[in-house]
Amino acid sequence: MPSPIRSSSSSKAVPDWPALFGQLEAVARTPLLRQFYARGAVAGDTPLSQVRFVALDLETTGMNPDRNGIVSIGLVPFTLNRIQCAGSRYWLLKPRRALSAASIAIHGITHEALQRAPDLSEILGDLLDALAGRVAVVHYRGVERPFLRRAVRERLGDRLEFPVVDTMEIEARIHRGWKNTPLVRFLAGLVGRQPKSIRLAQSRDRYHLPLYGAHHALTDALASAELFQAQVAWRFSGDTPISEIWH
Amino acid sequence: MEVEQIEIRNHLQQHPPFSVLSEDRVEQIARQVEIAYFRAGTQIVEDGQALHDLHYVRSGSVEIYRRSGEIHNRLGEGEIFGQLTLMTGKSARYSVRALEDTLVYFIPEALFRELLEEEEAFADFVEVENRTRLRQAASVRAEASEFATVRxxxxxxxxxxxxxxxxxxxxxxxxxxxxxxxxxxxxxxxxxxxxxxxxxxxxxxxxxxxxxxxxxxxxxxxxxxxxxxxxxxxxxxxxxxxxxxxxxxxxxxxxxxxxxxxxxxxxxxxxxxxxxxxxxxxGLETQNSLFVVRNIFIRDSVEELKELVPDMSASFVRMVNEDANSHMIGSAMSSIGRSFKQRLLELGEERFGAPPVPYCFLALGSMARDEQIMHSDQDNAMVLHDDYDPKRDGEYFKSLANFVCEGLAEVGYRYCKGGFMASNERWRQPLAAWKKDFSRWIQKPKPEALLHGAVFFDLDGVYGDTRMADELNAFSAEQASQAPRFLGCMARNAQNRTPPLGFFKDFVLEKSGRYAKTLNLKRRGTAPMVDVIRVHALASASQSQNSFRRLDDIVAAGFLTSGMAADLRDAMEFISIIRTRHQAFAIEAGRTPNNNIDPETLPNLERRSLKDAFTVLSNAQKFIKFRYRA
Known part of the structure; x- marks a missing residue:
């Protein structure tokens, strides 16, 4: 069994989330965000077994939060013991920015469906309600938080922050040990260029998790929740403090 | 936006008992499922633990251990456990461990109970599943339930x-x-x-x-x-x-x-x-049809009895789906039919008073043979004590017989076209008159009369003084075995309906009409088979009524070798099972069951086996022709 992995060497320091939430609550401009921060953040020394998580996945029109928009959001609340499908949420959203033909093909979502869909601002209250007091679990943290941050800034002129665990980064840590040969770098480069959903499926396969259809925000959220449970079962323990893996 | 757990729904949908549920229902379940991942080797359920969910193996596999430490069962993808614990409301009496990395879906207890309540097919499966498991546990490899196959x-x-x-x-x-x-x-x-x-x-x-x-x-x-x-x-x-x-x-x-x-x-x-x-x-098991029977005896009117008809169909379908053999199904359905008669007679006696002289109500034909399938024609008769006085007692028995026959029609047993019913005065007579009839049929046989009268040679006392029925059976068995001309007549009649096989062993199908391109499994299959077996049984002086039991008697009396009897038994069983299954499908699909099947709808192997079964029947008919020459 691989030994537990130390905290990542990520360039940015991880904030003290409860303290940051306290500060943000004080400076929040809108009641929506103030209430969100008022519900607090999990303390860093909380063991994983006590943490309430929410797996979160966004389907977007592209990878750049400045140029692309959000098409759909799926989320599933869970703990290490149980993934609670009954609390799942899924929203189809009208993106601010145009949907390319390529992303239509990927997401299987049509223009018509999107025309009828609400704007993020209409569901933001529900979304924040589902995130409040929980740690978000995403597969590749370069998407969900930046896109939501940007969307909230645009619509409310307010700042959105929340703690995130990145299952892709956890997978990457495991393979860091043999990252130095040219061949591995070449292979890693190949993997790195693959769409997120494919990488998610490959990670899941390592834990003998079933293959799911890709590119549906709710399915991907569920897939991430299961992957995280598997990662903890193999690489960590319920006693590991959340501060070792969150960002 | 409605939350659709596509992956969960799709998987559940492919596996029983969820596969029998409507799409909406599976969707509802998928939305409420809870999930957990278990690394290979970790404990999923501990012995003595209270369970609050039905467990569904989404991927991987698990092992269930008994208290004694021995392996009880091993389950893989799409299989469920914990249902027995939930149904009995006790805590787990076993432990469960992940054999491989396993993903488990938990279906909350409240939802499970709702499904048991509202989804009959689901409940049936879950209950049957338990039985299957119990049987595996006991390492008994019985084809159908012990309850039906153990004597x-x-x-x-x-x-x-x-x-x-x-x-x-x-x-x-x-x-x-x-x-x-x-x-x-x-x-x-x-x-x-x-x-x-x-x-x-x-x-x-x-x-x-x-x-x-x-x-x-x-x-x-x-x-x-x-x-x-x-x-x-x-x-x-x-x-x-x-x-x-x-x-x-x-x-x-x-x-x-x-x-x-x-x-x-x-x-x-x-x-x-x-x-x-x-x-x-x-201690062994419980059986659905028994609950129908028990229910019959607590109903107080024909209207109330009528309410049990759906239960009867359900229990028939259930037995077929449980792969019960034809003898078990036939016996269970006959028990139900017999119980209807008995209860109707009790109600009749309440209404018309105690009988003035003893009598016995007879079942004839398939019910007497314990070979009834679903609703069939009512073939019945009445034996009255020899003290019967038509002037004094005639009205009483007429009223009673009419009451019973009308009641039977109400609960779905059609009036017999041949008029073989107790409501017909001709078939409501004293024991001595019955004996006279039997003597005449046997000593001076007329093929035409015996063609329809064959039902009287499948006879069972259902209610009242059943010793009179036994006496009549003994009487006819003894006389028939000594009457070559009678046996010859019966043998000739038993060849009238040939199996639907052509010269090249192809199926001969109905050419036109409502049942074009089908073959009738009863008229051209089970019925002539019953006729053939009856001839041998009469020759053997057998007093058994059921065709399988008759075959035992026939072999014991040396009229057929055990090999020939085994062939007949297999053929009879096969045609019967195809027929019962065909009827059960019809009932499940909400259609009126019939005996006509399109052989093209059968899988290849079954089609071949059906031809083999018809060949056995055909040979058996040739054999009696030679064996009982009039």
Whole structure:
């Protein structure tokens, strides 16, 4: 069994989330965000077994939060013991920015469906309600938080922050040990260029998790929740403090 | 936006019992599922743990261990566990471990209960599944449930414990405790001086005159303060209902339910071989059709009886789906039919008063043979005591018979087109008149008359003084076996309906009409098979009615080799099962069941087997032609 992995060497320091939430609550401009921060953040020394998580996945029109928009959001609340499908949420959203033909093909979502869909601002209250007091679990943290941050800034002129665990980064840590040969770098480069959903499926396969259809925000959220449970079962323990893996 | 758990729904949908549910229902379940991942080797359920969910193996596999530590079962993708614990409301009496990395879906208890309540097919599956599991646990590889395939004789563990009727109650009680039994068989005092101390060995073989159970000792002795020195004969149940060792367990349970008794003496060839109790029987299993039977006896009107018809269909479909064999299905359906008759007669007697002379109500044809499928025609008749006086008693029996036949029609047994019904005055007559009829049929056989009259050679006493039916059976069996011309006639009639096979062993199908391109499994299959077997049975002086039992008698009497009988048995079973399954599908699809099947709809192997079965029938018909030449 691989030994537990130390905290990542990520360039940015991880904030003290409860303290940051306290500060943000004080400076929040809108009641929506103030209430969100008022519900607090999990303390860093909380063991994983006590943490309430929410797996979160966004389907977007592209990878750049400045140029692309959000098409759909799926989320599933869970703990290490149980993934609670009954609390799942899924929203189809009208993106601010145009949907390319390529992303239509990927997401299987049509223009018509999107025309009828609400704007993020209409569901933001529900979304924040589902995130409040929980740690978000995403597969590749370069998407969900930046896109939501940007969307909230645009619509409310307010700042959105929340703690995130990145299952892709956890997978990457495991393979860091043999990252130095040219061949591995070449292979890693190949993997790195693959769409997120494919990488998610490959990670899941390592834990003998079933293959799911890709590119549906709710399915991907569920897939991430299961992957995280598997990662903890193999690489960590319920006693590991959340501060070792969150960002 | 409606949340759709596509992956969960798609997976559930492919696996029973969820596969039988509507899409909306599966969607509802998928939305409420909880999920957890278990690394290989980790514990999923601990022994003694309270369960609050049905467990579904989404991927991977698990092992279930008994308390003793031995492996009880191994389950893989799409299989469920925990249902028995949830249904009994107890805690787990086993532990479960992930054999591989496993993803488990948890279906909340409240939802599981809702499904059991509202989704019959789901409930059936879950209950059957339990049984299957239990059977695996016992490492019994029985094709159908033991309950239907095990005969009563196998439950008899020891010779009956007997005492004479003059034995003192206190000594009888001592005997009960000494032998560790819960009932005593009471026999008559020996002809010489009754001492009550005769050694038991001397009593073996004496006819049973009654039975005393330990409950009797409590209710009839202790509770009443009866003197313990009184003879045990005073507290016995005289002439207790008994069961034949050759009967199936569910038939024994039927009797117990019917008479509200917990003990049944078991007879083999007229001799008592032991006593079984309810716990011996229900310890094995329960059976749906029994609940229909039990329900019949608590209904107080024809209208109320009618309400049970859907239960009857459901129990038929369920048995077919459980892969019960045709004998079990036929017996269960016949029990239900018999119970309807019995209850109608009880209700009739309540309405018209006690019968002026003893009588016996007869089932004829498939019900008498224990081969009924779903609703069939009502073939029945009445034997009246020879003291019957048409002027005095005629009106009574006419009213009673009409009441029963009309009631049977109400609960779905169609009027017999040939008029073989107790409501027909011709078939409601004293025993002596019946014997005269049988003598005439057998001694002066006319093929046309016997063509339809064959039903009278499948005859069973259903209600009333059934000894009259037995007497009639014995009478006809003895005469028929001695009457070559009669046997020849019956043999010729049994060749009338040939199996639907062409010269090149291809199926011959109906050419036109409603049933074009189909073949009739009853008219061209089971019915001629029954006819052929009946001829041999009559020649063998067999008093059995059921075709399979008749085959046993026929082989014993040397009229067929055991190999030939085995072929007939297999062929009969195969055609019957195809037919019952065809009917069950129709019922499930909400159609009226019929006997016409398009062989193209059968899988190749079954189609081939069906041809083989028809070939066996065809050969059997050629054989009786040669064997019983008129």
């Amino acid at each position: 009563v004789g196998r439950l008899v563990r020891s010779a009956p414990v007997m005492v004479t009727e003059s034995t003192r109650i206190r000594d009888a009680a001592a005997t009960i405790s000494e032998h560790g039994v819960s009932s005593l068989v009471i026999v008559a005092d020996p002809a010489e001086k009754a001492t009550g101390d005769a050694p038991m060995a001397d009593l073996q073989g004496s006819p049973m005159i009654g039975i005393v159970t330990h409950e009797d000792l409590v209710t009839r002795v202790l509770a009443c303060g009866l003197d313990h020195d009184r003879p045990v004969g005073e507290i016995m149940t005289p002439d207790p209902v008994s069961v034949d060792a050759g009967n199936f367990l569910f038939e024994a349970l039927n009797l117990m339910l019917r008479h509200n008794i917990h003990y049944l003496p078991v007879m083999s060839r007229g001799e008592l071989i032991g006593v079984i109790d309810l716990a011996d029987v229900v």
